[in-house]
Amino acid sequence: MIPIKLTEKFHHTQVKKNQSGQDYVSIDGYINRLNEVIGHAWSFRINKSDIYFDVAPNTKNGKPQYVALVQGTLSMVLSDVGVISMEDSDGESYLTEQKAMVSRDGVGASVNFDPDTAIKTAQAEALKKACHQFGIALYLWSEVERNFIALQRQAVNNDVALKGLAVAYTQREREMDPGVMPDKDTICIALGIEDLDVSVIRNRFIELGVL
Numbered sequence: 448m449i450p451i452k453l454t455e456k457f458h459h460t461q462v463k464k465n466q467s468g469q470d471y472v473s474i475d476g477y478i479n480r481l482n483e484v485i486g487h488a489w490s491f492r493i494n495k496s497d498i499y500f501d502v503a504p505n506t507k508n509g510k511p512q513y514v515a516l517v518q519g520t521l522s523m524v525l526s527d528v529g530v531i532s533m534e535d536s537d538g539e540s541y542l543t544e545q546k547a548m549v550s551r552d553g554v555g556a557s558v559n560f561d562p563d564t565a566i567k568t569a570q571a572e573a574l575k576k577a578c579h580q581f582g583i584a585l586y587l588w589s590e591v592e593r594n595f596i597a598l599q600r601q602a603v604n605n606d607v608a609l610k611g612l613a614v615a616y617t618q619r620e621r622e623m624d625p626g627v628m629p630d631k632d633t634i635c636i637a638l639g640i641e642d643l644d645v646s647v648i649r650n651r652f653i654e655l656g657v658l
Contacts, residue, residue, distance in 0.1 A: 448525055448549070453484045454582035458656065459599035462587065470587050470596060474571040477578050481523070488524035491574050493517060494552075498566060503558045515557045515565035521577035522550040553577030591625070603658060606645045613638060613648050616657065 461476050481489050495518040503512040526546045555572025559565040579585050586592045595615055601608030617629045617637040631643060640651050652658040 448547075449581055450484050450525070453480065454585070456586055456592075457584065459596050459658075462596050470593050472584050472587070474575065477575055477583060480583055481578070485523050489522065491519055491521050491577070493519045493570065493573075496566065496570070498562055506560055510560040512558050512560050513562040513565045515559075515562070515569035517555045517566070517569040517573040518552065519555075519570065519573040519577065520550050520552050521574060521581070522548055523581070525549055549581075551577045551580035553580070595619070599658065602649075602652070609645055609648055609652075610643070612652070612657070613643070616652075 457472050457476055457480075461472055462470050463473065465471055495516075497516045499514040499516075500511065502514045505511055524546055553573040553576030555569040555574070555576060557565045557568035557572060559568065575584070587596075595612075598608055598612040598615055602612040613634050614629060617623070617634045618625055618627070620637045621629065621633060623629060629637070634643060635641060638648065638651050638655075640647050649658065
C-alpha cells in the first residue's frame, strides 16, 4: 500500500547530527519526499498545540524558556490499494484503481526561549513522527544503518573508511552476515569494478550515489 519510493533512504549528505549526536533529516527533507512521491495528495492537520511557561529551566543567560507540545495528523491518498469494478452511466463495467485516505498521528515537543520557534519546531517534530509511521526515515533508528552512514561521511576524505565502506556495501549487497569478511573478488563484483584502488572505489561510489 505504501509506495516504496516514500521509504527510500535519503542521501547521506541529507542526514545530519543533532546536539545529542543522533542522526536526523531536516523537515524540508520530509516535505520534499512527500511532495515528490505523493504530490498534492497529502496534508498535515494540527489537532492540538500548547505552549507552557515556567516549566523548563532558564537558559544559561537567564532567559525564560517555553515548552511547546503539538499533536497532528498526516493524511495521504494512496491509489495502489487495489482494483475495483465500476459501472458508467450506460451500465458498462470498467476497472479502476481503488484509492484510500490513510492517516497517522504524530506528537512533537520543543523547548526554546522564543515561543514562535518552540511552536514551529514542535510542529516539525510532530510531522516527522507521523512520517516515521509511514516508513519515511525510519531506517535511521537502525544501528546498522547509522554505522553505514558514519562510514559514508568518513569515506569522503578518508581512504581507510572508504575501504571499510566497500566491505560494508558488499556485505549489504550480497546479503552477507556482518561478521563475514568478503574477499577481494566478491567486493569487486559487488561494486562492478576490476581492482580495489581507492580512486577507483571512490569514483564508483560517486557513480552509485553512495558518496
